Amino acid sequence: MARKNDHLKTDKILAQRNLRKQLRKEQYLDRTQFYNELMDNPSNDMFHKLIRRNRGSKNKDAICIMENGEHHYSATDQTNSFSRYFEDLAVPKDNGYDSEFLDLCNIRHNIFDELCKQSSNEPQFSFQNICDAIQQLHSGKATDELGLAAEHFKNSPTTVTHFLTNCFNNIFNNHHIPDIFKSGIVTPVLKKGKNPMLMDNYRGIAVTPVISKLFECTILPRLTVNFNQSPLQFGFTKGLSMLMASLIITEARAEVKLVTMEPLFLITVDSQKAFDVVDHIILLDALYDHTQNHPLWSIVKNLYSGLVSRVKWKGTISDSFNIHQGVRQGGILSPFLYKVYVNNLLEDLKSHNLGLKIGTNYVGCPTCADDIAFLSSSHQELQCMLSVATHHARQSRVTINPTKTKAVILNKPKNINRSDLNWTLGNTPVYPSEDTTHLGLIRAELKENNLNVTGVLALYDLPSITTLSQNLPSKLKWKATVKLAIQDYWTKTLIKEIETKSSLTYLDKTLSKFSGGRESALCKCCGTSDEDITHFLLLCPALHQQRKETFSKLKSYVISVIGLGYWSKEFKGHLDLIRLIIDSSFLLPKLRNRTELDKIQRLATDMCYRLHSQRVWKLQGK
Known part of the structure; x- marks a missing residue:
């Protein structure tokens, strides 16, 4: 009867695995169909649908709130x-x-x-x-x-x-x-x-x-x-799309590079809450x-x-x-009221001609609700725009986050030295960054399309874009080169991981899950119950001596720094003790300094190591 039940359980697990495989396949086909439709028939509706898909709809509950x-x-x-x-x-x-x-x-x-x-x-x-x-x-x-x-x-x-x-x-x-x-x-x-x-x-x-x-x-x-x-407010407006605000920045970059040959600076401003x-x-x-x-x-x-x-x-x-x-x-009413709230800043910048123009059209501050970007061909003019924004923020009682406000040089002539450029937001200096994100798109000093490609080529030790452009390989040769490079990279990475974790093995209960029920979950050290994390750390009688020596040191030190009363109140069951051993960082507010937490973590690490070593020794002895 037991063998029959094991067989049914194995069949169930295999069926679940096949179902998940089919679901992933269907999701892939759905993504492919959506991207093809997006490329063939681009529209505002499709753009917003893409944004919603990328944002995701899963809101996982937090384990705890601090x-x-x-x-x-x-x-x-x-x-x-x-x-x-x-x-x-x-x-x-x-x-x-x-x-x-x-x-x-x-x-x-x-x-x-x-x-x-x-x-x-x-x-x-x-x-x-x-x-x-x-x-x-x-x-x-x-x-x-x-x-x-x-x-x-x-x-x-x-x-x-x-x-x-x-x-x-x-x-x-x-x-x-x-x-x-x-x-x-x-x-x-x-x-x-x-x-x-x-x-x-x-x-x-x-x-x-x-x-x-x-x-x-x-x-x-x-x-x-x-x-x-x-006219530069594209958020929450019928007939307009945030895509248009992004397009303005792209057009501005093309304009200064191909027509005016001027520098182009971009600053994205982030307002807190x-x-x-x-x-x-x-x-x-x-x-x-x-x-x-x-x-x-x-x-x-x-x-x-x-x-x-x-x-x-x-x-x-x-x-x-x-x-x-x-x-x-x-x-x-909220979107309309917020647009009213920030409209004076946009109109003020335009009325003072602060910012970039494409031809005779002012495009200095493309905005989508609270996401504001400043464009200018002059770094002095850009400083004026930041000063106006700071003035309006003080009047509107809004705090601009200086750490999330980033500047990027989208077009840099040879006569401009990057290290000489800086701006001031209030009393905080703003230095040029390599990239910033505006409306979900990366705006970089390099071409956005080449930014990730360069990093990937370097990661897998492949030739650079410049080298490839000088000696372009055939399609089949390039595919073979990439395949070998990826295999070589991950082989070396995994071998390095194995060297640092040479004695690591699964707990038997986890091993039972991964094997589809073919392996027993019973603890091989004691044979009394299933071996899970609680059994291994706290209950296994075969590891009692090692546990007694190490856990008593951990418990004594924790009580000495937090008191017996707090220990009795907070550590009532196995889950509380497991939490202390695995991640004791929650005790930090109750400790006098970080040194005490470091010592608790060292004692907990030593306990886990000794239990693990004893377990491996016993299993090898068998």
Whole structure:
């Protein structure tokens, strides 16, 4: 019976392996078909689809969340940590910003408020306005805190349209926004490739009530009527694509190289938490200048007064907290309001003719939402552009990250010495870099297409591009050369790895998985139970003597630095002890200095080495 069960288990594992192989094959065919379609029929829709595919849709839950040096493992503790993080982010900070400009905006804000009270009401909404707004809602999205989704409104337009029309018109007449419109649930979403333990690597995506989204969809067309948007703002704009902003940089590089023969400098500017730190008073001041619509200005002011949010994480929802700054990521009005917030900077640069021109067309600051790039043929002019950006950042109460602000020389004549160039961002110098990333594309001093190729050729010890261009090999000869070079590289790499890990063998339980069940998971040292990491480090009786000597030293030293009380509280089970042995870095906040952690790690490493050596000796003896 046992043999039959083993046979069935092996067949199951083989079937699963074949299924995964087929899935990978289908995914490859799907990628190939998509790339062929992208090359044959390029369009804005295909470009955005490519961006979404590259960003990925998998959000893996973090094992733990770190807050002020403390590690939180439970869903409740992590939710509360995120709540405190986003609540602190929603409170304005004074990091050396222009307080006089804020005072002026406050005075103007009060004047605008009085003017709005004396103005006539906006024309009423019609049934058609509400129907158009309902059709703009995206299906398949998460339900709001009331349990409503876009489908509820799309599938019953005749039922809800009359009610919503009266409701929205009453809001305009009374200038009062219901509290439910100001509520939202924030879900932390990890940025791609970032450390999941750090809360700073998450962006808060807000899910607002569907009825609030409908209201914002209804007023958005009226808000944008008189907005004179900068022609170099390509983000969140109908008929425009971020691809166009990238194309401008490519065209500028071709222009200076083939036509004007001038140098070309590029600086990409990174703003910290751009959407989350928008000051509401300054935003409303800019909105009034751009819209000149008193009733709508008053509605937006009331909509952003008294905002509250809650955090949802792993099925747990936090208590509500107030939002005093920022525009919600995921809100209908948020992209438009942010464009209003940064529009003055783009217009200021253009009005002062700061930046590059292609012919008579100004292209000095191609922008997509908060991703701004500065282009210029003069490094002195580029410094002026940085100074203007710094001035606007102080007024707008935005912090520009100097470490992520990079400069690249896209075209360098021979008379320019790279080491002589530098710029200043506030008090921080900015030196030329070899490359920077703008809108997902690498912009390098070398040709972007050759950047990775050069590195790959060097990695596999293949001839350089220059050498190949002088003596071009045939296709078959080149394929054979590349194949041998790759095989030689990885053979040497793996042999080197084997030399440093000559006695490394799988634990028996892992070996059983890899063998498809053909090998037994039973510990060969003691024969009492399956050999997994817990059994090997803590339980195997055959390794008891080595474990007793080494673990007692580790335990005694840890207790001497953290105290017996903390030891008894934190190390209650096998998993806690395994964590201490494998990765003791979580103890760092409780230690006085790094030296104590280094000693703990040395003791843990010594324990693992002695247990491993004893295990190998016993297995070789058998």
